[in-house]
Amino acid sequence: MSAAGELVRGSGLTKRYGGIVANDGVDFAVAEGDLIGLIGPNGSGKTTLIHMLTGHLEPDGGEVAVRGRRVTGRAPHIYAAMGVARTFQLTQLFGRMTVLENLLVPGLTRPHSTREEVTRRARGYLAFLNLSHVEHLDAKNLSGGQQKLLELGRCLMLEPAVLFLDEPFAGVHPRLRDELILRIQELHKEGRTFVVVDHDMESILRLSRRLVVMARGAKIADGPPETVRTDQAVLAAYAGL
Amino acid sequence: MSGVRQLPAYILGAAAVLALVFADQLNSYWMHVAIIAMYYGILASSWSLLAGSVGLFSLSHMAFAAIGAYTSALLIKWFGIPIPLGMVAGVVMCCVVGGLIGWVCLRMSGPYLAIFTLGFSEIVRITIATEDDVTAGMAGLHTDPLIAGAATRLPYFYTAFALLALSLLVMGLLVRSRWGLFLRAIREDEQAAAASGVAVARFRILAFAIASGFAGLAGGFYAHYIPIITPSMGDLNEMAKLVVMTVIGGMERLPTAVGGAIVVEFLLEELRDYGQWRLPLFGIILLLTMRFARNGLLTPIWLRFVRLGEAPGGAPPGIGEEKGSEA
Numbered sequence: 001m002s003a004a005g006e007l008v009r010g011s012g013l014t015k016r017y018g019g020i021v022a023n024d025g026v027d028f029a030v031a032e033g034d035l036i037g038l039i040g041p042n043g044s045g046k047t048t049l050i051h052m053l054t055g056h057l058e059p060d061g062g063e064v065a066v067r068g069r070r071v072t073g074r075a076p077h078i079y080a081a082m083g084v085a086r087t088f089q090l091t092q093l094f095g096r097m098t099v100l101e102n103l104l105v106p107g108l109t110r111p112h113s114t115r116e117e118v119t120r121r122a123r124g125y126l127a128f129l130n131l132s133h134v135e136h137l138d139a140k141n142l143s144g145g146q147q148k149l150l151e152l153g154r155c156l157m158l159e160p161a162v163l164f165l166d167e168p169f170a171g172v173h174p175r176l177r178d179e180l181i182l183r184i185q186e187l188h189k190e191g192r193t194f195v196v197v198d199h200d201m202e203s204i205l206r207l208s209r210r211l212v213v214m215a216r217g218a219k220i221a222d223g224p225p226e227t228v229r230t231d232q233a234v235l236a237a238y239a240g241l
Numbered sequence: 242m243s244g245v246r247q248l249p250a251y252i253l254g255a256a257a258v259l260a261l262v263f264a265d266q267l268n269s270y271w272m273h274v275a276i277i278a279m280y281y282g283i284l285a286s287s288w289s290l291l292a293g294s295v296g297l298f299s300l301s302h303m304a305f306a307a308i309g310a311y312t313s314a315l316l317i318k319w320f321g322i323p324i325p326l327g328m329v330a331g332v333v334m335c336c337v338v339g340g341l342i343g344w345v346c347l348r349m350s351g352p353y354l355a356i357f358t359l360g361f362s363e364i365v366r367i368t369i370a371t372e373d374d375v376t377a378g379m380a381g382l383h384t385d386p387l388i389a390g391a392a393t394r395l396p397y398f399y400t401a402f403a404l405l406a407l408s409l410l411v412m413g414l415l416v417r418s419r420w421g422l423f424l425r426a427i428r429e430d431e432q433a434a435a436a437s438g439v440a441v442a443r444f445r446i447l448a449f450a451i452a453s454g455f456a457g458l459a460g461g462f463y464a465h466y467i468p469i470i471t472p473s474m475g476d477l478n479e480m481a482k483l484v485v486m487t488v489i490g491g492m493e494r495l496p497t498a499v500g501g502a503i504v505v506e507f508l509l510e511e512l513r514d515y516g517q518w519r520l521p522l523f524g525i526i527l528l529l530t531m532r533f534a535r536n537g538l539l540t541p542i543w544l545r546f547v548r549l550g551e552a553p554g555g556a557p558p559g560i561g562e563e564k565g566s567e568a
Contacts, residue, residue, distance in 0.1 A: 056432065080438035094429035105426045108419040109438030158438055
């Protein structure tokens with residue numbers, strides 16, 4: 001059974017690559033309205049955890065539930081249909097499709113969607129993300145920052161309950177990064193739930209209401225940012241102190 | 242209808258009417274070439290649906306043409322069913338086997354998929370060649386003509402034309418639909434397509450089944466046009482010819498793939514005096530196309546054609562209609 005308002009829960013998630021344990025019995029729950037920052041040194045298992053929580057990787061052990069329903073081992077599109085959206089560490093767009101078409105794909109996967117309604121909604125998100133002027137360009141022709149925004153827009157077209165953003169600020173110009181943070185904050189105020197993975201500590205601290213820290217495949221801290229950032233285990237693992 | 246421009250549609254319609262009206266002016270030899278070109282047109286367009294739109298580089302397409310041909314011919318021989326029903330059975334068989342191959346190949350792409358489908362293709366060819374009792378092996382299986390008592394090839398020309406038009410219509414509607422959008426998304430990035438809610442496995446299987454079905458349709462027609470079919474219709478030479486036709490025309494659009502099939506088939510006949518030397522010539526054209534015009538030699542012409550009647554700097558392409566950007 002899931003707790004009230006709990007959207008996604010990973011229980012005892014374990015993943016091994018050969019002899020390396022990328023995730024070792026990790027528990028991770030996302031509640032409605034959360035804005036979680038997920039941090040940790042390189043190789044700590046953050047992306048593996050996101051892959052398992054979004055259906056892109058089947059755990060070797062443990063279970064994933066979305067809104068209390070067990071979905072372990074199901075295909076990623078089932079997670080998407082249940083309101084779990086994600087971006088990728090290295091932006092993954094439909095490069096030779098236009099910016100607008102990139103948004104139409106997830107929109108048209110929704111049941112009973114019509115092309116007119118989805119196009120109208122896509123144009124709304126393009127305006128929100130300041131991408132209207134590039135609507136007819138192929139996605140591969142956008143700048144790195146614009147591609148990150150478009151990937152966020154593609155998630156939003158699913159009308160998701162929760163968005164997992166994997167390193168959304170990596171390689172993004174500071175001005176576009178600020179714009180991205182602003183958009184995430186606006187969407188959070190509107191009631192969206194986010195899990196943001198990044199190495200940009202300043203951005204994560206600006207954004208998150210809850211901070212989760214991973215190291216060596218395990219969760220070592222989980223709580224309000226002001227508490228977690230002074231945690232000795234975190235300082236030792238993350239900053240190498 | 243989104244993306245369909247009026248002037249090019251009128252021109253194409255007029256060209257089709259002219260072709261049908263003046264077809265009887267062709268002598269028997271060139272009419273045969275035109276019919277075979279349309280047979281390859283169905284195969285090239287359906288292969289372009291798979292390889293160009295979805296990015297699944299299958300080398301078993303001609304094997305499916307053979308499966309469609311032999312299924313139809315054998316069912317008619319054994320059970321005496323009407324020829325159109327035999328052809329439909331060939332299409333259904335190819336859809337089922339194509340779907341199964343699509344399912345088995347779900348996790349394969351690129352060279353792995355090409356090698357797997359190449360293997361399947363050879364299994365089909367060798368099986369047909371070996372099972373003398375059933376398929377008549379290399380001696381060839383005699384088939385019933387689609388149009389009994391036809392004094393000329395003209396009825397076959399009209400039939401091939403109708404089948405090609407029907408195939409293009411159905412595949413064109415598919416490409417322009419939301420399914421077409423999903424298939425292109427899968428071609429671009431399967432993982433991102435899945436994250437966007439696209440049932441990747443289902444659509445890959447569907448693409449294989451549909452493309453194989455059209456290959457079976459072409460094979461069924463061929464079986465009842467040419468009075469004898471042999472295992473060589475599904476061999477690697479035929480597959481290589483199909484790849485050359487589709488790539489030279491333009492692999493990512495149905496009309497350019499058909500154009501490639503027609504141009505190459507007519508050139509192969511026109512250059513027959515050069516014997517085997519015409520084949521390396523097409524190999525060289527293929528190499529040059531891959532190096533300098535990866536979207537095919539006919540794609541720029543087609544893109545200019547579909548923009549006829551547009552004001553300069555006119556509207557951007559419609560949704561679901563691919564732009565001419567180079568890969």
